[in-house]
Amino acid sequence: MSGTSSNPMSHRTRIKICGLTREQDVDAAVEAGADAVGFVLYPKSPRFVSATRAAELARRLPPFVSPVLLFVNESSEGIRAACDLVPAAWLQFHGDETPEQCAQAAGARPWMRAARIPLDESQAFDLVKFANLHEQARALLLDAHVEGYGGGGKAFNWSRLPTSVNAHLVLSGGLTPANVTEGIVQVRPRCKSLAVDVSSGVEAAKGVKDPEKIHRFVAAVRAADALLARSPNALLSAT
């Protein structure tokens, strides 16, 4: 398995803005250039929306901006019902689901699996093994291991990741306009392609996005893309 930093697919970092609950926040994410928007269908989350509400918000999306339905240990009936309401959605499994449960619940739909990476660096996490276990996932989302499963605004140490992972990765966990450029520069050379996912880092309050932070986040992602276009392995070769 080798890293694919020279892969032209990897030259534009995709952006997902997650935890949307309001029309104006969906519009702000689209207007800023998001490729995907996420709806949290986990009742314990402060960003929870029902499947009906997610469908209502998803109907605002223009072509080629994908809705993502985020589940934490949801029943297969619950997942199926939500998918019926938001037919074009990607699925994000962010709980304790097994690879088999994810694949079975998703059926033909594209899905990604959250890997919850310990903040305590004395605890090991084998991402290559995780990728092999989840080979049917279209992407692996890397988040910090926080209480409540996610949306904790905490970043793990990106330099702990293996130098080469044969998977499409979605970097998340505590990303902000101030740190996302560095996150991309650190992680993109290690994988097939990279997207980033942010929730807390572009909020004014839990479940309420700040359009100005969204714009700054997107600008910081584009700055990383420009940096990597000039020097694809800038950070890895310096370490």
Ligand SMILES: O=C(O)c1ccccc1N[C@@H]1O[C@H](COP(=O)(O)O)[C@@H](O)[C@H]1O
């Ligand atoms: O947003 C939530 O409340 C949430 C709840 C349960 C699981 C995942 C959740 N959000 C996802 O967590 C990561 C990191 O978010 P943050 O940027 O650190 O706030 C992200 O993928 C969210 O989609």
